[in-house]
Amino acid sequence: MNAPTTTSADDGTSGGSGGGGWFTPRNQPQTPPGGAQQTPEGSPLAAMRSVGRSASAGGAEQSRTHPSSRETAPTERPLTEPERGHGAAFSKPQDPPLRTAPEPEASPDAVRIRRTMAEIGPIADKVTSYFYALLFVRHPDLRPLFPAAMDTQRDRLLRALLTAAEHMDNTEVLVAYLQNLGRGHRKYGTRPEHYPAVGECLIGALSKYASAIWDEQTEAAWVRAYTTISQVMIDAAAADELRAPAWWYAEVVSHDLRTPDIAVITVRPDQPYPFLAGQYTSVETPWWPRVWRHYSFASAPRSDGLLSFHVKAVPAGWVSNALVHRARPGDAIRLGPPAGTMTVDHTTDSGLLCLGGGTGIAPIKALVEDVAEHGERRSVEVFYGARTGHDLYDIETMLRLQQSHPWLSVRPVVDQQAHLQLPDVIREYGPWNEYDAYLSGPPGMIRSGVGVLRDIGIPAERIRHDSVEELVAAGP
Numbered sequence: 001m002n003a004p005t006t007t008s009a010d011d012g013t014s015g016g017s018g019g020g021g022w023f024t025p026r027n028q029p030q031t032p033p034g035g036a037q038q039t040p041e042g043s044p045l046a047a048m049r050s051v052g053r054s055a056s057a058g059g060a061e062q063s064r065t066h067p068s069s070r071e072t073a074p075t076e077r078p079l080t081e082p083e084r085g086h087g088a089a090f091s092k093p094q095d096p097p098l099r100t101a102p103e104p105e106a107s108p109d110a111v112r113i114r115r116t117m118a119e120i121g122p123i124a125d126k127v128t129s130y131f132y133a134l135l136f137v138r139h140p141d142l143r144p145l146f147p148a149a150m151d152t153q154r155d156r157l158l159r160a161l162l163t164a165a166e167h168m169d170n171t172e173v174l175v176a177y178l179q180n181l182g183r184g185h186r187k188y189g190t191r192p193e194h195y196p197a198v199g200e201c202l203i204g205a206l207s208k209y210a211s212a213i214w215d216e217q218t219e220a221a222w223v224r225a226y227t228t229i230s231q232v233m234i235d236a237a238a239a240d241e242l243r244a245p246a247w248w249y250a251e252v253v254s255h256d257l258r259t260p261d262i263a264v265i266t267v268r269p270d271q272p273y274p275f276l277a278g279q280y281t282s283v284e285t286p287w288w289p290r291v292w293r294h295y296s297f298a299s300a301p302r303s304d305g306l307l308s309f310h311v312k313a314v315p316a317g318w319v320s321n322a323l324v325h326r327a328r329p330g331d332a333i334r335l336g337p338p339a340g341t342m343t344v345d346h347t348t349d350s351g352l353l354c355l356g357g358g359t360g361i362a363p364i365k366a367l368v369e370d371v372a373e374h375g376e377r378r379s380v381e382v383f384y385g386a387r388t389g390h391d392l393y394d395i396e397t398m399l400r401l402q403q404s405h406p407w408l409s410v411r412p413v414v415d416q417q418a419h420l421q422l423p424d425v426i427r428e429y430g431p432w433n434e435y436d437a438y439l440s441g442p443p444g445m446i447r448s449g450v451g452v453l454r455d456i457g458i459p460a461e462r463i464r465h466d467s468v469e470e471l472v473a474a475g476p
C-alpha cells in the first residue's frame with residue numbers, strides 16, 4: 001500500500017506546515033519557548049515549540065566551531081532506549097516497568113495515537129521492517145546515513161517516534177527529550193529536508209498495519225504529532241549548529257584492560273568537549289561506521305581535557321568488543337554530543353545515594369569527583385554492585401576516594417556472596433529522605449532500584465538515572 005501523498009494535516013487544524021506540504025516544518029517557531037497554546041484539537045502541542053531559531057540552516061554536520069557549554073534540560077530523559085545499559089549483571093527480565101508520571105487528561109489526538117499504538121503493538125517488528133523498506137526504496141539517498149547492518153538497533157527510530165507521539169501531552173519532558181535527540185541527529189548527517197520522507201513512510205507503515213482503525217482523523221493526528229516532533233528536533237539541531245560541532249574526533253591515548261572483558265579507555269578529543277559529570281556520549285569506532293553506542297564519562301571534566309570510559313565487552317557486541325579488544329592508543333574514534341540528566345544539583349546540599357552496577361560505577365565515580373571539586377561536604381553513599389568480586393574492577397579507585405574524602409562511603413555489594421541484589425541494599429541502610437538518588441547500570445537494576453526508592457517514599461523528582469526504556473520514567 002502506498003503512503004498517502006495528500007496534505008491532510010493542512011486543513012487549518014494542523015500545528016504544522018502552513019501549506020508547505022507533508023510534514024514540512026516551519027522555518028520559525030511560532031510560540032515562545034514554553035508558551036502554551038491550544039490547537040483546535042485541544043492538545044497543548046504548540047507549547048512544544050523549541051528555543052531553536054531556524055530550520056533552514058541545514059545540517060552543517062561538518063561544522064567545527066568551538067563548542068560553548070550546552071544547555072541540558074533538567075527533565076530530559078532517554079525515550080525508548082533498548083540498550084542494555086552497563087552490563088547484564090543485575091538484569092531481571094521480569095522486572096516491572098517503571099512508573100510513568102501522571103499525565104493530564106489525554107487530548108483527542110493523543111487518544112487516536114494511543115489507539116494506533118495498541119493496534120500495532122503486537123506486530124511492531126513488522127511495522128518497523130515495512131517502515132525501513134518504504135524509506136529505503138522510496139529514498140535510497142537516505143540509506144547511506146544508516147549503518148550497513150541494522151539489526152539490534154533498527155527499531156529505535158520508530159519506537160522513539162511512536163513513544164513521543166504517545167506522550168504528546170507531556171510537553172515538558174517531551175520537548176527536552178526531542179531537543180536532545182535533534183542535537184544528537186546532527187552526527188548522522190540528518191537534515192531538515194529528510195524529515196518529510198521519514199514522516200511519509202511512518203504514516204505509510206502505520207496506515208497499512210493499523211488499517212482496522214485508520215481513518216482521516218487518525219491520520220491527521222499523526223501528521224500533527226510528527227510535524228511537531230520534527231520541528232522541535234530541527235530547531236534544536238539548528239540552534240546547536242551555532243555553537244558546537246556535530247561530532248568530535250578523539251584519539252585513544254590509553255587502553256587499560258582491567259578484566260578480560262572490561263577496559264578503561266582514555267581519549268583526547270580534537271577540540272574542547274564540554275560536559276557535566278554524570279553524563280554520557282555516543283561513540284562510533286572506525287571498524288563499524290555509523291554504528292553508535294552510548295558510554296558514560298568515567299570522570300568529571302579534567303583540566304587536561306581528556307575523557308575516559310569504562311567499557312565492558314558483551315557477547316557478540318559490535319562496539320563494545322571493538323573498544324575493548326581492538327582499540328589501541330593512536331586509534332581515532334568519533335564522539336557525539338554529551339547527553340543525560342544524571343548530574344549533581346549544586347543548588348542543594350542534599351546527600352547523594354549512588355547505586356552503580358557493573359560499569360555503571362563509571363558515572364558514579366564522576367559524580368563523586370564533581371562533589372569533591374565543588375568543595376562541598378555533602379554526604380555521598382555509594383553502593384557498588386557486581387556479580388562476583390572479580391567484577392568489582394574499580395573498587396580500589398573507589399576505596400582510595402573514600403580514604404581521601406570523609407563525606408564519602410563506598411560499599412561493595414557482591415551479588416553471589418550476599419544473595420542480595422544491589423537495589424535491595426537500599427532498604428538495609430538509610431533513612432534516605434535527605435538524599436537524592438542516582439542509579440546507573442543495567443536497566444533491570446535501575447527499574448528495581450527506582451521501584452524500591454519509590455516504595456520507601458523517595459519522590460520521583462529526587463531520583464536520577466539514564467538508560468531506561470520509558471520516556472517519563474521518573475518524571476514528577
Ligand SMILES: Cc1cc2nc3c(=O)[nH]c(=O)nc-3n(C[C@H](O)[C@H](O)[C@H](O)COP(=O)(O)OP(=O)(O)OC[C@H]3O[C@@H](n4cnc5c(N)ncnc54)[C@H](O)[C@@H]3O)c2cc1C
Pocket residue numbers: 081083084085086087088152280293294295296297309310311312313314315316317318319320321359360362466467468
Ligand atoms: C545511557 C547509557 C550509558 C551507557 N554507558 C555504558 C558504559 O559506560 N559502559 C558500557 O560498557 N556500556 C554502557 N552502555 C551500554 C552500551 O551503550 C552498549 O549497549 C553496550 O556496549 C553493547 O553494545 P554493543 O554494540 O557491543 O552490542 P550490540 O551489538 O548492541 O549487541 C550485540 C548482542 O549483545 C547483546 N547485549 C547487548 N548488551 C548486552 C549486555 N550488557 N549484556 C549481555 N548481552 C548484551 C545484544 O542483545 C545483542 O544480542 C550504556 C548504555 C546507555 C543507554
Ligand code: HEM
Pocket residue numbers: 142145146147150153154156157158160161164181184185188190191194195196198226229230233290291292
Ligand atoms: C521525528 C523524527 C525522528 C525521530 C523521533 C528519530 C528518532 C531516532 C532515535 C531515537 C534514534 C536512536 C539513536 C539516537 O538516540 O540517536 C535514531 C537513530 C537514527 N535516526 Fe532518527 N529520528 C527521527 C528522524 C530521523 C530522520 C529524518 C533521519 C534522516 C534520515 C534520521 C536518521 C537516523 C539515523 C541514521 C539513526 C541511526 C540509526 C542506527 O544507529 O541504527 N532520523 N532516530
